[in-house]
Structures are given as structure tokens and as C-alpha cells.
Amino acid sequence: MAAYRHIQGWRYPDGVRLAVNFTIDFDAQLFRRVLNEPPLELAGGEFGGRTGIWRLLELFDRHRIGLTIFTPGRIAELYPASLREAARCGFEIANHMWEHRVPEPEWEWDHIQKTTAALEAISGRRPVGSRSRHRLALLTRGGYRYTSSGAADEIPYYVTHDDATVLNLPFHYALDDAMYYHFGWLASDNAGQRVADCDTVFDIWLTHFERLYAEGKYANFCLHDFVSGRGLRILMLERLIGEMKKRPGVWFPTCAALADYCLEAFPPA
């Protein structure tokens, strides 16, 4: 049974009105391979590893804003140079499972350990966050301090599962690029496809941002290297970040930095 503890009296550090976490699920072709998709789908994922991720790193580095990269441990073997560059830029590298799946229970702890080791080896920092459905007890045992999946609230909250409690930085599909742009996302069928353009997504995202900003909530954008790394979407993100920066008090931390603040200001029970 999962239990949720909502944070009461939510507030940000002085001068901050909204925290915006930009996150990348850096999967490249790995998840496509796990799903046994055909060659050109893998190539579409490969775009993210060889082209898209570099554009995203350049964009966030140039804007000097925080970025968290959730990546499977095995990406360290596929695209090591991009992860080293991300670490050099000061971006956070976090756990997105070993090969983008939660394995059979007897392998789960092994996968968490392998991911931690691979990401620490390449970034020089031990990962403290996970976007996964790993068991919370195993994540906390592995030293993980927060997760980012699911949206039981519009602000960070605590999830308890089997006596393990973790801070969750909520992720909502409305702020997930692949939900708009990717054909057949999450195995959806053809009649359900409405491949969207950047202007539409810009309007939707800006509307969400403005409301969350006005209410002092929290925004967690989920980008994918092979989706938002396409040139026109980089240009859209450029416009979106520009709009956000016009407002006073928008904080762009890494997820780890926001988690540190939450754990300190609103400790679990």
C-alpha cells in the first residue's frame, strides 16, 4: 500500500516564487531496444544520443540554468562523452534504471547498484535521484534521496511504500514532450495519434507555467533527447525559457538541489 504525505505550509526560499526543474530522460535508443522495436525506431532513438543531447546540453549551459539528466546506467557505455560533458557543465546525472526497465526481483538490487556505480564513475558524483518504479526500500538502501514520477500533488510530497519513505518531485504527463510529439508513445494506436507542433505545445506549457507560477507551485518538465533535441523544439524551448526568465523569482535548480531544500525545510515526519 502506498501512502502519501502532502507538505503543509509550502513555501520557497526568500525571493523564489516558483522552482522549475528541467529534466531530460536520456534514453536514446535503449528503451526502443528493450521494447524490441524495429531498426528505424532504434535509429530515431539514436538521434537523441548522437545529436539531440548535445543541443540540449548547449541550450541549458548557455542559459546557465539547472538541468537534471535521468539516464539508464547503460547509456554510460553508449554515449559516455555526452555524460562527461553534462557533468562538466555542472548538470545533475540521476538514475533512470539500468536499462530502462525494472528487472525480475532477484536482479533489482543488482541493477540499482550497477546504475549508481556507472553514473558515479562517469560524473564523479553519486546519483541521489531516480525516475523509476524501483522499490523505494531498495532506492533508499542505495542512498537515493528523491524520486520523480507520478503527480499526487502539484508540489513535492512524500511517498511511503513498504515502510520506506522518499521525497517525490512530481512529474505530470502534461509537461512531457513525448506525449505531444512522439508517434505511438506508450504503445498508443494509430487512431490515437495527433502529432503536435511546437506552437501548440508552447502555448500549453506557458499556460501551465503561468498558473503554477502565480500559485507558487512547482514545474517539472520532462524532455527526451530524441524528441526535444530536434532543432525546431530547441528553438521552442529557447522561447519558453526566455518567457520564464522575464518573471521575477523563477528558480531553476537541479532536482537534487530542490530535494535538498525540501528535505531540510519540510523533513519527512
Added chain:
Amino acid sequence: MPWKQGYTISDERTLDHVEWPDAARAAAVITVDLGPECGPDGITARDLESEDTEYGMRVGLDRVLDLLERHGVTATFAVPAAVAETWPDRIREIAARGHEIAAHGDRHENPSKLARAEEAQRMTRATDTLAAVAGARPAGWYSLPRPGDRYAGGALSPHTIDLLIDAGYTYFGNGLADDIPHYWVTDAAAHRCLLTLPYYYHSDDQFFLMFPTPGRGSALERPAPLRANWLGELEAARAFGRCFAMTIHPRLIAWGGRLTLLETILTRLKDGASVWTGTALACARWFAARCPASTALRLEPSIWQDHPGSLS
């Protein structure tokens, strides 16, 4: 485990900077898919005689050819051999008007389940048919998606690229691993590879115009996102110095006001920073000369390992 086998088809990092012909800021390649709507087994006799096909090969094709000519744009026509056999005069006319005729399968079939020998045989038949009709062997091969496909990138077998190299093809036309030409590697140790041109489904008209097909939903006609994607891709190609790959179907884009949309894009190609336009083959030749695989393809030694409890 050899070089990331089963995971990657090219090198770890794209080329950041490419020079285009005429010192243009970007390139644009228009691919005209002449395949009638069909299923994964390929074009049937019934597909060839449908009203949509008749429109696409007659009135629609005339409208597209005239518009391209008015804007001085040469394009690449991806032609299934079955279409060339049915409309040989139309194919010769397209070639005579300066466009490229590329292969698009024997019957635009999905080759992914074909035995290697069967696929090779069909490839030979398609190549020979197009050569006989058009008067020149095709240099490019496409395997574009069909509207009913589960995946929108097109379908290949594990052997297709290798067979295309054996058959002497210059390029494969719809790759998704980059937004510029790149090399599809089939044997890393031998540096055996085929030049591949970019494609992306959000720049393909078939996913926006009565998609997936009447009877499967409402508001299926969505020119607005198609227009925004095309304009966005063009702007991004200029901003990043890349190749805008646009895919159109005369049976779709020629009809009524859709042609206005195509006209808008062709006009925008000439507005602003210069964009080189030409056939896929011209683009492939330019790229292969400027960025040959011997220097541009940078294959890192694999650090990919087999781990117990992991997929290989």
C-alpha cells in the same frame, strides 16, 4: 560483444558543422512518395485502381509537378516498381522534367520479415524495373511508412542496408538517426556503410491529412500542425545549418487548399537566409564528397559489455 551491435547504426556524435552547396545556410530535400495507400504486404491491384491513386497519379501529380516547376525546385520521387510498371509514361515525364527517380520497394512492401534471398530478389526486380522504365538505374532507395503502420519511421529488415550496398545504391533515403546525411554502418570493423538521408515523420504530410483514415476518428484533417512543423523545420535548418527533409504525397497534398500550404513552404524556402534545394541524390553526392566516410565517420572503440541479468 562487438561494437554496440543491435543498438547503434552510426558514430557516437553527429557532425556539428556541414557546408552546403552555394555556401547556403541549410539544405532542403523534398521527397515525393508516389506509393498508393497500401498495407504491409505492399501494393495490390486494387490499391492501384483506387480513386485516390488515380487522383494522385494524374491530376494531383500534374499540380505538384507544375508547382515545383514554378518554384524552380527539383525533387526526388520515391517510386514503387509496381507504380512504374502501371504508369511508365508518367515516370518518364517526371524524370524528363529534371526530377530524380528513386526506388521505393517492389510494391512498397514491409521487408522486415522477408528472408534475405527473397528480399534480394525483390530488390533486384525493383531496380531493374525502374531502370527499364526511367532509363537509368535508381541511386537511392526508400522504405517510407504507410499510414497503417504501427511505427512511423518506415520498415527495414536486418539485411536491407547490406543488400543495398551490394546492389550498388548510393544512399538510403529515410534514416532517422540525424537531421543531416550520415553513414549507416553494417560492419564496423570493415567500415562498411551506406550514406543515409534524413527523414522525420512530423514533416510527412500523410500523418496530418485525413490521418489515419476516414472512419477512425474525427477532425482528421490537421493542416495547422503540418504547416507549423514544416515552417519550424525550415527555421531550425537555417538556425542549425541542417537539412530540412520534407515528404509529400501528390494524392494528398495536391488537393484543394492543401496545395496552398505546399506553396507557402516553397515560397518560404526562398525567403530569408539561403537554403540550397535539390534532389536527394545531389545532396548525397555533395555530402559524400565533402564528408567521406573515411574521415567523417568516427567510430569509437566499443566499451559496450555483456552483463549478467541484462539484455545483450
